[in-house]
Amino acid sequence: MRYLSQIFQPLITIPKGAKLKNTDITCKSQKLLLECGLIRPTSAGLFTILPLARRAIDKLENLIHKCLEHVNAQRMSLPSLTSARLWERSGRLDQVGAELLMVQDRHNKQYLLAPTHEEAVTELMADVGPLSYKQLPLLIYQISNKYRDELRPKHGLLRAREFQMLDLYGVHADEASAASVYDDVTGVYRRLFDSLHLPVHRVSAPPGEMGGSVSHEWQLPAAAGEDTVAVCPSCSHVSLRGPCQRCGSETTTLNSIEVGHTFVLGTRYSECLQARCTPPDSNPTPLVMSCYGIGITRLLAGSIEHLSSETSIRWPAPIAPYTALVIGPKEGSKEWLSHNPERVRGVSQLITDALGDEEVIIDDRHHLTIGKRLMLADRMGYPYIIVCGRSSTDTPPKYELYRSNSGHEEPGPLLLELSPLLEHIKQSQPKLFNKCINSFYVLLFLWKRFVLLFQCMIHLVLSDHHRP
Numbered sequence: 001m002r003y004l005s006q007i008f009q010p011l012i013t014i015p016k017g018a019k020l021k022n023t024d025i026t027c028k029s030q031k032l033l034l035e036c037g038l039i040r041p042t043s044a045g046l047f048t049i050l051p052l053a054r055r056a057i058d059k060l061e062n063l064i065h066k067c068l069e070h071v072n073a074q075r076m077s078l079p080s081l082t083s084a085r086l087w088e089r090s091g092r093l094d095q096v097g098a099e100l101l102m103v104q105d106r107h108n109k110q111y112l113l114a115p116t117h118e119e120a121v122t123e124l125m126a127d128v129g130p131l132s133y134k135q136l137p138l139l140i141y142q143i144s145n146k147y148r149d150e151l152r153p154k155h156g157l158l159r160a161r162e163f164q165m166l167d168l169y170g171v172h173a174d175e176a177s178a179a180s181v182y183d184d185v186t187g188v189y190r191r192l193f194d195s196l197h198l199p200v201h202r203v204s205a206p207p208g209e210m211g212g213s214v215s216h217e218w219q220l221p222a223a224a225g226e227d228t229v230a231v232c233p234s235c236s237h238v239s240l241r242g243p244c245q246r247c248g249s250e251t252t253t254l255n256s257i258e259v260g261h262t263f264v265l266g267t268r269y270s271e272c273l274q275a276r277c278t279p280p281d282s283n284p285t286p287l288v289m290s291c292y293g294i295g296i297t298r299l300l301a302g303s304i305e306h307l308s309s310e311t312s313i314r315w316p317a318p319i320a321p322y323t324a325l326v327i328g329p330k331e332g333s334k335e336w337l338s339h340n341p342e343r344v345r346g347v348s349q350l351i352t353d354a355l356g357d358e359e360v361i362i363d364d365r366h367h368l369t370i371g372k373r374l375m376l377a378d379r380m381g382y383p384y385i386i387v388c389g390r391s392s393t394d395t396p397p398k399y400e401l402y403r404s405n406s407g408h409e410e411p412g413p414l415l416l417e418l419s420p421l422l423e424h425i426k427q428s429q430p431k432l433f434n435k436c437i438n439s440f441y442v443l444l445f446l447w448k449r450f451v452l453l454f455q456c457m458i459h460l461v462l463s464d465h466h467r468p
């Protein structure tokens with residue numbers, strides 16, 4: 001069992017208009033993350049991720065690993081340093097130049113702290129190639145720290161110089177395979193955002209400096225966002241700008257945060273870096289590649305930006321650092337007699353059994369009043385807060401249950417005896433979401449089998465037709 005008094009969480013209060021390490025506090029996720037002791041700046045655009053935020057990120061990463069398992073993506077790790085020579089060969093060294101953090105080793109060899117790894121992955125494919133078409137399609141990914149020398153880092157984790165990113169790369173024999181895998185992976189990304197209850201829009205976008213044919217931005221509406229999306233009031237279609245491409249209506253412009261970007265890159269990198277595969281009956285051809293990025297730390301800050309009030313954090317329930325916080329009585333109070341720390345621990349253990357391991361934490365700062373601790377807990381946004389308050393001296397005891405989950409603000413707590421309380425908590429969202437994810441994959445699997453069967457039938461009919 002974890003106790004809040006032992007958690008390293010340096011709370012601070014930031015006065016209005018104050019600066020921290022010479023950086024302006026410009027948006028609520030930045031302010032709340034700092035005040036609640038979740039992050040700490042080291043210099044402009046660089047942050048230490050403190051234990052509770054690290055837990056939230058770990059949970060997000062675990063969700064991602066589970067999702068990517070469904071498309072058979074394999075995890076790996078590339079070095080953070082990429083040879084500058086490689087970026088020269090792809091032509092991006094000049095293109096991205098100013099935003100790259102460069103490093104020189106003792107032999108005067110130039111490296112860059114990579115903001116992304118298309119070159120590195122493509123060179124890997126060239127190095128082991130030419131690949132047989134039988135090895136393809138291949139999906140490989142990593143979650144690692146990336147670097148971008150932002151001119152003006154701002155909004156805390158939303159525009160930092162070092163950030164965590166999921167980058168997934170698809171390697172294909174041809175365009176058709178790339179397109180089909182693109183649909184599968186973006187489908188999985190869709191489910192990931194849905195499972196976090198975030199209205200992330202997939203918006204067609206120009207590929208820009210990345211190159212390639214198809215690209216989508218994944219945009220989360222939030223006031224602090226530096227991008228905008230155009231939402232159609234009649235058909236809900238979302239585009240980057242202009243009147244609705246689907247029905248022609250005028251659109252409403254919303255600020256939004258780009259939390260992901262996906263591309264079919266085509267042969268943009270494989271041609272210049274000579275990464276090829278061998279089709280069954282012809283000479284080696286350049287690989288067709290795709291890439292799929294999600295900014296992990298940006299998604300975390302973006303979801304807080306989207307869900308929170310000015311004064312209280314709200315998390316997507318599946319990634320809250322702890323799902324439930326239990327507040328015991330103040331030392332020496334009437335409730336203290338019925339609910340001493342040992343008894344509170346017993347109640348918390350039962351809640352742990354209902355929620356799963358490591359999801360419950362006890363606020364054991366008994367010298368603070370319940371009201372003060374409840375205020376702090378609300379600010380941290382634990383999805384469930386259980387208080388052993390006045391009614392915990394009843395026979396049988398009753399507990400106050402506060403649910404501070406996204407979008408369901410309630411006027412007061414529920415007052416419940418222990419077993420209805422546990423029952424209530426058991427029906428927590430993450431489990432529901434797992435069911436919904438699983439049925440999605442079953443349907444996807446059945447659909448793919450159906451398509452395969454259909455293709456076989458067509459093939460049989462055609463080969464019949466051609467028989468002399």
Ligand SMILES: [Zn+2]
Pocket residue numbers: 232233234235236237244245246247248249
């Ligand atoms: Zn429309």
